[in-house]
Amino acid sequence: MASSDKSPSPMPSGTDHPRPPGQPMTVEQHMIDKGAQLVQSLKPVKQMNQHVCTFALYSHDMSRQIETHHYVTRVNQDFLQCAVYDSDHAHARLIGVEYIVSDRIFEALPPDEQKLWHSHAYEIKSGLWVNPRVPGMIEKPELENMAKTYGKFWCTWQVDRGDKLPLGAPALMISPQPVNLGQISPELVHRRDNKYNISTKVLRDSRVEIAEPEWINPQADYWKQDGKGFAIDIKFTDMKLRAPFP
């Protein structure tokens, strides 16, 4: 039925507005939300302590590239989990989840699992990956850690395709790479740089001394091996039951 690389049928109700369709928030709902926020501790989301802006490409169609905003929680020295949004605004759309592991953890993953992951070294060395508003000096130790990591990013809302609501199957995303298909469109980078008043090129120059990892496992960035990407299909099947459904 649904596939990450197939365009969904058009939505009957359509406006050209990029935001999801729906009524504005009512005063009543604002009150309920404020009330809940006051009494609930929301501990897991309060652990997010880093905002990363970078870019990603669809594994099934690398000509489609997006700017991403990662809100990152470090679980421990070898593992981070990120909520990924399409902007850093209050109305940002939640477009997916990325997991980040150290090279140590990555090397221990089964080979078929490793194919779903991408390397981060180029993304960081190239200046594409930034911590907006964080001075370079403070950013650097973390970038040195991150250059050796691998990520697995599932995108569940293909906003670049114009989807007003999250439609279809999740898509596997991959990281920018210095070879042909993996390069990010200069316009996309330029737009991001203008927004934060930064220069990816200057950042790249300032990151020359960040050590290149001695080894990037070729099972990651699997498309570089034989030009194959991945799509996800959702299919009907039987459900194992313990009571009638639905």
Place this chain on the structure above:
Amino acid sequence: MSTYPEVHGEPTKTGTAFLETATATIQNFAPINKIHQHLCAFHFYAYDMTRQVEAHHYCGHQNEDMRQCLIYDSPDADARLIGLEYIVSENLFLGLPDEEKPLWHSHEYEVKSGVLFMPGVPGPIERQDLEKVAKTYGKVFHFWQVDRGNNLPLGLPQVMMALTRDGQLHEDLLRGVEKRFGISINNERENRAHITGPTHGIHPLANGGGKGLKTELREVDCRPTDSVPRVFV
């Protein structure tokens, strides 16, 4: 609180922790600050009802008709981010293409049965919001199969479904949340007897259309290099 094995990894180094404290004060967390609500419920795999997961939803509104939620395996600081859920009003759901509808599940039973709750929120306020939730539909993907003991997020995203009738939920999962959150789901069920589901009834295509759903990985060719203009950035 977590009953599953921990994510293996070295403890966070002091330098790293310091950096993150610094960034947290300088950076903009607007999308995260919009998260205003914690809902607890259960999900099961869309091809296997016997595998059920306690799901802690942290939700923000996009507008009156839509919420987006991060799903964690516990309400604690060390919780694992296991998935996400989108919640839309009946009105938006009815506008979805038909082939999309089976991926979404109804919320009427979860609300009316008392199984879905907002930890720490007084009943009358909770029920005000749940009257809306009961009429909505949700689309959930889990990326981390913690219920099978995975200490890392392995494999493909999974379509998840929600409870639709009595007899589906494992009794021990129910007792677990009642004990930890000091609630009685059966008592709460009576308080919610007046709540109603979608105005047009639960759509027959929702909830997988009554069938199971599974995800599969397919290899595709990357586009030929010359189809995309390239300039080194």
